[in-house]
Amino acid sequence: MxxxxxxxxxxxxxxxxxxxxxxxxxxxxxxxxxxxxxxxxxxxxxxxxxxxxxxxxxxxxxxxxxxxxxxxxxxxxxxxxxxxxxxxxxxxxxxxxxxxxxxxxxxxxxxxxxxxxxxxxxxxxxxVCPVSTLMSADGQLCQSCNGKDFWQAVAKRCNRGSLSRSLLSAAELYYSHALGGxxxxxxxxxxxxxxxxxxxxxxxxxxxxxxxxxxxVDVSNIPVNPGKGDYFLYFGRLERLKGIFTLIEAAAPLTEVPLLIVGDGEAREEVEATVARRGLSHIRVLGPKRGRELQQLIADSLCCVLPSEWYENCPMAVLEAYAHSRPQIGADIGGIPELIEDGTDGLLFAPGDSEHLRECLLAMARDRRRAMEMGLAGRQKIERYFxxxxxxxxxxxxxxxxxxxxxxxxx
Known part of the structure; x- marks a missing residue:
C-alpha cells in the first residue's frame, strides 16, 4: 500500500x-x-x-x-x-x-x-526574507536582512511601506526561527x-x-498546437515586481499586435489607468481568467511574456505556455533562464529593460514561423523534462x- x-x-x-x-x-x-x-x-x-x-x-x-x-x-x-x-x-x-x-x-x-x-x-x-520576495518597498532587489537580521525590513518598511506591517512580518520570522522551528x-x-x-x-x-x-505540467489532455497566434499574452499577478509596467512601455508603440493582460492584483487599477491615460487601445486588461478560458487564451497567442523584476523561481506561466506550444519571452532573472533556452524555445531580455523587451516582441511578430517553431520546441521540453x-x-x-x-x- x-x-x-x-x-x-x-x-x-x-x-x-x-x-x-x-x-x-x-x-x-x-x-x-x-x-x-x-x-x-x-x-x-x-x-x-x-x-x-x-x-x-x-x-x-x-x-x-x-x-x-x-x-x-x-x-x-x-x-x-x-x-x-x-x-x-x-x-x-x-x-x-x-x-x-x-x-x-x-x-x-x-x-x-x-x-x-x-x-x-x-x-x-x-x-530568509520577512516579505518573501527579497525586494524592498521601493521595488529594488534586496538582501539587507542577510537571512537573519530581519529588523532591516522594519527600518526599510519593506511590507508595503508600512511600519506596522513590516514590524509584524519581522516579528513573525524572528519567532519562526527562534521558537517555531x-x-x-x-x-x-x-x-x-x-x-x-x-x-x-x-x-x-x-x-x-x-x-x-x-x-x-500535465499535457496528457493538451494537444500539440502548431498554429500561429495573433497577440502577445501576459497572464499572472498584476504587481509591480512582475514587471507589468515595463511590458506596457515595451508594447506601447507596437500597435499592430495586441497585448492581452490577464490577471488580478494590487496593481490592477494602476495598470488599467495607465493604459487608458495613454490611449493604448491595442492593450486590453481582461482581468482574471481560469480553466479552459485561460488555456484557450494561451493556445491562441503568438507568444507569452514574463517580464518579472524579482527572483522568480520556477514560474508556472512559462511551463503552461510551453504546454500549449507557445514560446515564452522572459526576463533573465532568478530561475527563468533555467526554463528558457534563448533562441530555441523563447527569448530572454534584461529585466526592467523595456527597449530590449520591445526588440524581443518585434522578433516574434516579424517571424511568426520561427515563433511557432520555438513554441513546439518548448512543448518537447515539457514532455521530456517537466x-x-x-x-x-x-x-x-x-x-x-x-x-x-x-x-x-x-x-
Missing part, C-alpha cells in the same frame, strides 16, 4: 502559482494510488473537500483584531486542529507548501511529536529552481537539507529518502 500524504497549504483555493501546484501535486499523488489528506485554513473561497471539518478558522487579514495579529505569529487553533486530524488519521509523510500566514509554524510541533517526516516545497524566499523541524526543503537553492544556501539555509525539483511521470519520480525519491521506504516509481 502506498504511503498516505498530508498535503498542507494556507489556501484550499487557487490564488496563485503555488496554490495551483498544491492542487496539482495532490492530484498527481492520487493518480498513482496515494491517499492525499489536505489541510488548510477554513475560508469562504475554499473548494469543497470531505476533510474541511478538520480545517482551523482563518485569520482575518483585512481587519485584523489583536487576536488575529497574535495568531499570525503562532496559531494555537491551527495546531489543535492538526493534532485532532493526526489523532484520527496517520499520514506517512507531510508535504508543506506556503503555510505561514494562516497556519504558522505552530503546526510543526504536532507533526514532529507524531514522528511524521516533513517535506516543504519552497515557492518563495520566506525563510521553521528550519530545524523540517526534514527536507524542495526548491523549485537551482537558483533558489543557491540563493537560500548563500543566505544561511543548510545546503544538505535542500534538493531541487522543478514544477511540472512531465507528470518525471516529477512523480523525483518527489517519491525525496519521500523514500526520508521514510527509508521504496515506493515504486514509473518507468
Amino acid at each position: 502506498l504511503p498516505t500524504v498530508l498535503n498542507v497549504s494556507q489556501n484550499y483555493f487557487i490564488r496563485g502559482g503555488s496554490d495551483r501546484y498544491f492542487f496539482s501535486l495532490g492530484e498527481l499523488l492520487e493518480k498513482w494510488g496515494h491517499q492525499v489528506i489536505p489541510f488548510a485554513a477554513r475560508q469562504p473561497e475554499n473548494c469543497e473537500t470531505p476533510w474541511a471539518h478538520y480545517f482551523p478558522e482563518p485569520i482575518n487579514f483585512t481587519s485584523p483584531s489583536a487576536r488575529d495579529l497574535l495568531r499570525f505569529v503562532h496559531s494555537k487553533p491551527a495546531a489543535d486542529a492538526l493534532s485532532r486530524l493526526l489523532g484520527e488519521h496517520r499520514p506517512a509523510i507531510a508535504h508543506l507548501h506556503i503555510y505561514y500566514g494562516q497556519l504558522t509554524t505552530s503546526i510543526l510541533r504536532p507533526l514532529k511529536e507524531a514522528g511524521i517526516p516533513i517535506v516543504q516545497t519552497l515557492h518563495e524566499y520566506r525563510l 521553521v528550519i530545524d523541524k523540517v526534514d527536507r526543503f524542495i526548491t523549485v529552481s537551482h537558483f533558489q537553492r543557491r540563493k537560500l544556501a548563500e543566505l544561511g539555509i543548510p545546503a544538505h537539507k535542500m534538493v531541487t525539483v522543478h514544477n511540472f 512531465s507528470q511521470n518525471h516529477h512523480y519520480e523525483q518527489i517519491v525519491g525525496v519521500y523514500n529518502d526520508l521514510m527509508g521506504a521504496k515506493v515504486p516509481v514509473p518507468r
Whole structure:
C-alpha cells in the first residue's frame, strides 16, 4: 500500500502559482494510488473537500483584531486542529507548501511529536526574507536582512511601506526561527529552481537539507498546437515586481499586435489607468481568467511574456505556455533562464529593460514561423523534462529518502 500524504497549504483555493501546484501535486499523488489528506485554513473561497471539518478558522487579514495579529505569529487553533486530524488519521509523510500566514509554524510541533517526516516545497524566499520576495518597498532587489537580521525590513518598511506591517512580518520570522522551528523541524526543503537553492544556501539555509525539483505540467489532455497566434499574452499577478509596467512601455508603440493582460492584483487599477491615460487601445486588461478560458487564451497567442523584476523561481506561466506550444519571452532573472533556452524555445531580455523587451516582441511578430517553431520546441521540453511521470519520480525519491521506504516509481 502506498504511503498516505498530508498535503498542507494556507489556501484550499487557487490564488496563485503555488496554490495551483498544491492542487496539482495532490492530484498527481492520487493518480498513482496515494491517499492525499489536505489541510488548510477554513475560508469562504475554499473548494469543497470531505476533510474541511478538520480545517482551523482563518485569520482575518483585512481587519485584523489583536487576536488575529497574535495568531499570525503562532496559531494555537491551527495546531489543535492538526493534532485532532493526526489523532484520527496517520499520514506517512507531510508535504508543506506556503503555510505561514494562516497556519504558522505552530503546526510543526504536532507533526514532529507524531514522528511524521516533513517535506516543504519552497515557492518563495520566506525563510530568509520577512516579505518573501527579497525586494524592498521601493521595488529594488534586496538582501539587507542577510537571512537573519530581519529588523532591516522594519527600518526599510519593506511590507508595503508600512511600519506596522513590516514590524509584524519581522516579528513573525524572528519567532519562526527562534521558537517555531521553521528550519530545524523540517526534514527536507524542495526548491523549485537551482537558483533558489543557491540563493537560500548563500543566505544561511543548510545546503544538505535542500534538493531541487522543478514544477511540472500535465499535457496528457493538451494537444500539440502548431498554429500561429495573433497577440502577445501576459497572464499572472498584476504587481509591480512582475514587471507589468515595463511590458506596457515595451508594447506601447507596437500597435499592430495586441497585448492581452490577464490577471488580478494590487496593481490592477494602476495598470488599467495607465493604459487608458495613454490611449493604448491595442492593450486590453481582461482581468482574471481560469480553466479552459485561460488555456484557450494561451493556445491562441503568438507568444507569452514574463517580464518579472524579482527572483522568480520556477514560474508556472512559462511551463503552461510551453504546454500549449507557445514560446515564452522572459526576463533573465532568478530561475527563468533555467526554463528558457534563448533562441530555441523563447527569448530572454534584461529585466526592467523595456527597449530590449520591445526588440524581443518585434522578433516574434516579424517571424511568426520561427515563433511557432520555438513554441513546439518548448512543448518537447515539457514532455521530456517537466512531465507528470518525471516529477512523480523525483518527489517519491525525496519521500523514500526520508521514510527509508521504496515506493515504486514509473518507468
